[in-house]
Amino acid sequence: MRYIIYFIIAFCLWLLLTLNVNLDHVIVGVIVALLGTVVFGGYFTKKPMKFLQLHRLFWIIIYIPVFIWYMFKANIDVAYRVLHPERPIKPGIVKIKTSLKSDIAKVFLANSITLTPGTMTCEIEGEYLYIHWIWVQSTEIEKASKIIASPFEKYLRRIFE
Amino acid sequence: MSILIIILAIGAFLCLYRIYQGPSIADRAVGVDIMGILFVGITALSALFYDLSYLMDLSITLTLFSFIGTLALAKYLEKRSLDD
Amino acid sequence: MISPIGWIIIWIGVVFDILGAIGLVRFPDVYNRLQASTKCVTLGTFGIMVGIFLLKGFTPMGIKALICGVFLLFTSPVAAHALMKGSLHFGTKMWKGTVVDEYGKDKLGGEQIDKKEG
Numbered sequence: 443m444r445y446i447i448y449f450i451i452a453f454c455l456w457l458l459l460t461l462n463v464n465l466d467h468v469i470v471g472v473i474v475a476l477l478g479t480v481v482f483g484g485y486f487t488k489k490p491m492k493f494l495q496l497h498r499l500f501w502i503i504i505y506i507p508v509f510i511w512y513m514f515k516a517n518i519d520v521a522y523r524v525l526h527p528e529r530p531i532k533p534g535i536v537k538i539k540t541s542l543k544s545d546i547a548k549v550f551l552a553n554s555i556t557l558t559p560g561t562m563t564c565e566i567e568g569e570y571l572y573i574h575w576i577w578v579q580s581t582e583i584e585k586a587s588k589i590i591a592s593p594f595e596k597y598l599r600r601i602f603e
Numbered sequence: 604m605s606i607l608i609i610i611l612a613i614g615a616f617l618c619l620y621r622i623y624q625g626p627s628i629a630d631r632a633v634g635v636d637i638m639g640i641l642f643v644g645i646t647a648l649s650a651l652f653y654d655l656s657y658l659m660d661l662s663i664t665l666t667l668f669s670f671i672g673t674l675a676l677a678k679y680l681e682k683r684s685l686d687d
Numbered sequence: 688m689i690s691p692i693g694w695i696i697i698w699i700g701v702v703f704d705i706l707g708a709i710g711l712v713r714f715p716d717v718y719n720r721l722q723a724s725t726k727c728v729t730l731g732t733f734g735i736m737v738g739i740f741l742l743k744g745f746t747p748m749g750i751k752a753l754i755c756g757v758f759l760l761f762t763s764p765v766a767a768h769a770l771m772k773g774s775l776h777f778g779t780k781m782w783k784g785t786v787v788d789e790y791g792k793d794k795l796g797g798e799q800i801d802k803k804e805g
Contacts, residue, residue: 517706533782534786535788536787581789
């Protein structure tokens with residue numbers, strides 16, 4: 443089952459990249475997508491039916507504007523720190539705890555943290571994440587988790603779990 | 604509107620300064636990574652100005668190759684072999 | 688109506704790009720440089736791609752620009768994460784104003800903070 447879904451996704455990506463429905467292009471696309479499926483299909487998710495559940499798609503659509511808004515705020519923040527003549531930074535690496543269980547949700551949490559204000563993931567280990575923070579507000583695990591991770595966790599939990 | 608490309612080129616020169624100056628190898632790796640992404644932007648803007656569609660293909664390829672190159676550099680910094 | 692918005696987004700993206708490059712030069716150690724430049728340059732180039740999509744619409748170039756932007760949004764944080772872990776294990780010292788280093792305490796046997804002046 444997951445091989446079939448992987449094949450469909452790869453073929454749709456090919457069609458988007460070429461935007462051309464001549465017969466020869468489609469044949470080459472089928473061959474390339476089959477090769478990709480044979481080689482990489484084993485690494486794909488175990489439960490591909492999650493792609494078809496509508497409430498997950500709904501929360502993805504809600505999540506994208508929230509994420510872009512946080513990214514924009516992050517850039518204003520960095521621009522302020524770059525252009526300020528005294529470089530107001532107080533960096534440090536803190537440790538936070540997440541309540542997300544699945545691996546893919548943790549990866550998306552780490553990527554979201556990297557692109558949002560002043561924080562950047564160093565390593566994920568179990569349920570702890572090491573975060574480089576450009577302006578350390580708290581070194582306790584609970585307080586730092588509340589400041590850094592909680593804006594995203596509620597969306598990601600609804601999308602992936 | 605070629606002033607946009609000139610601004611991005613100035614940014615690439617700042618990255619070159621960091622690559623030349625950087626106190627450690629890690630600084631140089633960061634400079635190479637950022638310069639790769641700036642080149643993606645320059646290529647995309649050239650595709651827009653000269654209306655050449657294949658430059659956009661080039662920019663997708665450049666994104667992926669810059670990513671793979673940065674991963675190789677990071678593996679080297681971590682003192683692991685490349686097939687680990 | 689769409690065209691001025693596209694140009695404005697492209698201009699915002701280019702301004703963020705140059706700010707990221709300035710941050711790469713101004714900040715004191717590897718980790719802060721990585722923070723500033725990765726965030727600014729990723730959003731800047733993503734803005735350029737969205738602007739090109741708005742200017743060109745659903746032509747081949749516009750859709751390719753959007754795909755390129757999405758690839759960038761996925762690959763750039765992973766690359767930054769790998770570089771950060773690499774430089775931590777390489778033993779690059781952190782800036783002397785750093786307040787805390789939990790990773791060094793847990794994994795590398797002591798905080799990796801540069802003590803000397805300079």
